[in-house]
Amino acid sequence: MNITRRTLMAGTAAALALGAARVRAQAKQKIKAAFMYVGPVGDFGWSYQHDQGRKAVEAALGERVETSYVESVPEGPDAERVLTQMARSGADLIFATSFGYMDQVIKVARQFPNVKFEHATGYKRAPNVSTYSARFYEGRHVIGLIAGHMTRTNTIGYIASFRIPEVVRGINAAFLAARSVNPKVQFKIVWVSTWFDPAKEADAANALIEQGCDVLMQHTDSPAAMTIAEEKGIYAFGQASDMREFGPNARLSSIIDNWNPYYIARAKAVLDGTWESTDTWGGIASGMTEIGGFSDRVPFEVRKQAMDAAIAIAAGRLHPFTGPIRKQDGSPWLAPGETADDATLLGMDFYVEGITDSLPR
Amino acid sequence: MDLAALDPLLLLASLLAAATPLIWAAMGELVVERSGVLNLGVEGMMIIGAIAGFAAAVATASPALGFLAAAAAGAALALLFGLLTQILLANQVATGLALTMFGLGLAALIGQPYSGIKPPPATRLAGQIDVMVPLGLALAGAVWWFLARSRPGLILRAVGENHDAAHALGYPVVAIRLAAIAFGGACAGLGGAHLSLVRVPQWxxxxxxxAGWIALAIVVFASWRPARVVLGAWLFGGVTILQLNLQALGLGIGSAWMSMAPYLMTILVLVLISAGRSRAALGAPACLGRVFDASG
Incomplete structure (x- = not known):
């Protein structure tokens, strides 16, 4: 903090001496980057991957960055307190890594115009607030293909967290892909109203298995469902993190969030004084969404199809939401050959045709 | 969708399993509170039990030894609370909250090498039911008998209702409370180990x-009576399990409402039983949370 202030003062003095009104931010010698997580860093899922990003920043920038984190911060008023504390204690750059921190980030950012904020998966920006997310739905398409091939009961279980566009989009993408290779596939969807509660996630997995699901997908943060899938001898996919060790037999593949390059680039931008408010939505192409290795249990043809799909998505030749697609109520959404635009995807609050669940109110 | 697709036996088994950690933790806390001590550190003791039980079970390949270690670890952490609040007379609410934070942090530290490791499988009696489920119900019966029918239980209640009078009669108030605190910690530890060894099985x-906070709520919900603790735990566990299963069936029940329901019911019960009546009618031990200082 002292160094920062001194640098800024020196910069101001130099600008005054030169008589030049320099608007551009000054390069810094050293920055403090703070990270706020919704779960524990040891969840081996979502928060774990963000913390891997923090470590990557430390490894890449060494002496020039000092990082800190606060874990298990509930979405809501607590987030505001933690963000304020981070900004007050001299953080130059703050990563708020859950959707539900959105309004708190905007509010605190207004009070600390010199601190840069990075909000994951949100859509509200400000001059000092950037948003970033990964196109997880691209990964969902790939694992949806595998799931459609691998299910024997034609029933795929999906553990969902909250009704937000990111989760709804993931369900739709996975469902469309699974249906495209297996027209008989049904999805059973359970909303658990939490990001992280291993016991509840495990209970949801058990409930789905009892209802005949033999492949599980999840949009929650712990490996509990993977553990139950392993125990019950069915299949599942790693979510956010690879989760291989939790289900050596159950795991078919995984969607891995790789935040490392983005976090390093953003920290560097603050160091160089080039940070600007941006909106980043990376996917398989940029490496933000990675597909984990395929299990040997996946037949070669299926692996090849999944790999081809991933490559086609990365190359921009394939869009997981390509018409004709109807909405759940039967009304048309995408005409044949038409692809979904980002704005619709970012606000997606409807199921596609064929999903029998109804969105929670 | 077809309700017949719900196997009532499977559903019941899931419900009993889901309620078990709550029954253990809440039953322990009930005894602690009946002795006049408010230990808000249930969550911390549960998680310490979860990791200690997990680590011991992995090391010895025996779930039974894991559960024993969980009880010991929970009791040890509880005795730390006992030392601070009963001997050093620290504030119980603040110490209990600190105990939760300490337990969560310590468990995370101990747990570092244990992620992704499989614990030895616990013996299941049927479906998701393991031996801790009937033992939990037996515990409830034993606690009821102890508090309502035994002389030591009467003394424990006396300490909780009026520690000065109990002291004047020559009962060792601090020693009795420390014993209750250790028992509560052991029970919370066992509840935690049930999560990490049976329910999820992973660390x-x-x-x-x-779950520890829900256990605390259940004790209040139950107005400090063992049978109602069991009912409360079934209700909390049951609502969760039922709504998950109904969703799996494809019945669009408002999941947010269902998640909220047990808490709303706790508030409702509190309002109903406390309406226009004294604290005693609520069933709260009169000395709950008060500092006892024999020299004072």
């Missing part, structure tokens, strides 16, 4: 995810 940081 993940923070895996209790608020």
């Amino acid at each position: 993940t940081e923070g895996m209790t995810a608020g």
